[in-house]
Amino acid sequence: MITSSLIHVRDILHAQLCYQAFITPIFLPLEKEYRDFAKLACEFIEGRRTEVIHNEFPRHHVLHRFAPQKNSKGKKVLITHGWISRAAYMARLIDVLHQQGYEVYALDFPAHGEAKGLQLPWTDAVAILKDTINQYGPFYAVIGHSFGGSMLLNTLNVAGQLPEWQLKHKPERAILIASPTQMRSPVNHIAKKFKLSGHGYLYLRQVMKQQARFDIKLVRLQHFISQSPNIAFLCIHGELDKTISTKESIEFCKKYPDAKLCLLPEANHVSVLLDERVERLVSDFLE
Template sequence: MANFTLKVTRLGFSLVQSVSPRLAGEAAFRLFCRTPPARPKGEKARAAHAAGIARLAGAERFLLPVEGKRAHVYRLNGGALGRRKRYLVTHGWGSGMAYMADLVTMLADTGAEVIALDFPGHGRAGGRFLHMGLAVKAIAAAEARFGRFDAVIGHSFGGAALMVSASAMLSDVKPVSAERMVLIGSPSEMQWLFTDFGRMLRLKPAAQAALEDIVERVTGRRLEAFDAGKTAAGIGKPVLVIHAEDDKEVSADHARRYAASGGHVRLSWANGFGHRRIMSAEPVLSEIAAFLAEEDIKKDAEIIPIFELPARRASV
């Protein structure tokens, strides 16, 4: 927030929480869930957005209903005859698929069907509202519409949402059922976001508690339960975590927590690419492609030869 806007907002919350911490908590939650405008700001962002839209111009487009809101999907290589790999891609907070076009088109170039998901309040989905529960339901809606995914790839908030989904943290939402996962610059838990947000608004303990209580009301789980660093241990499927130690938005400690959850998690450092450039960095794209191809290599190695030498007869 701009300094003046933040000062006014803090003043408003100071007045409201002095009267009703519960109302202050509810107002804070609505503000927390309000997404940035989809229109890019700044010349660099506008150029990147326009380039991404151009690269995705040939994709099919779909709208998915999600609890009174909607998600938007770009589908590449859809509708072809025969079985092909199917990948789901999710984006970070305040982003959208236009900014992930390099990753999306790289995946499509492998011949896979790619489902690139704009969460509610982002990209071409419309609206200005999103929380983790809605994101997980959007992932479930994409799988229900397009079928099971062979792999899921998410950046930042989108990666965390994929892990929350795969961990079946929301009991009333079907978990995503991919064989492999890629998390790029993704947080491993959510408590720090709410703590920093409450500190920014200068919420008092009662209002902060009211804010965090709404998470349980909306999702059925306490805020502290959204700890993907712990639940990742039960995933059991191969997970590639890519992070930059110079990431200024999501601490590299989140990647280390994922890596500590078990041998099925592989940590790869992409230092020098920060939080956003990491999505289109060529070394990162190459590593993702190689990781997704490993399953095919393993299957090829396990193929039993069709022709075998006949068993030698025992001598009489």
């Protein structure tokens, strides 16, 4: 009996620890091959942005605004970065789109880039995206890498189901770059990494439900597809991506009727951010 109780307590504590790891970005040194790019990207953001917008709710986050050039298209684009990343690392896309005449907004999520904080619950990320789109939109297109793309998809999904999460204007185009399209994928990944028991996994899901701002079942992909949201999607994924499986993009494009899939040979999870092919694909898709 005592042993059973101890196992129960252990599983609960293990699940809580796992959840804390799930919402806490831990920044490790960049691989050598990307350090020069990262330095130049940060310098680019600081030198070229028109405005830096700080918002405090629900957690401190930062928007980098790039005002349209003389050849303005009169369209806005929102760009979101991945986990343990920052807006600056989307610099090549920001630069290309800005030069083409788009008004670009690039977001630093809480606890990332120039934003304060130590943690980022994923439903807070969705709340931030909803508020950003409603306050600074309408956005012609939204673009996200990895976590950023996943949160954009969740934002669009929940917006079509809950009135209080509704968007004033939905984007016409959405681009997911190396993004998980099912929330269970990153959850399963960290559960496996922490070697949670079966009961520990159930406790983890329970903790996530308790901390969420809405029913987490709402972000299931089938709910989004059933809405027929009339948004064209482009999914770009490196064939060598070992962080997020290409299956995420492949399955999404199989199920979503208005989606185009581009798998890039010799590209991985990080190199897609430096890949000229991505810039061309994005530019062509937005035309």
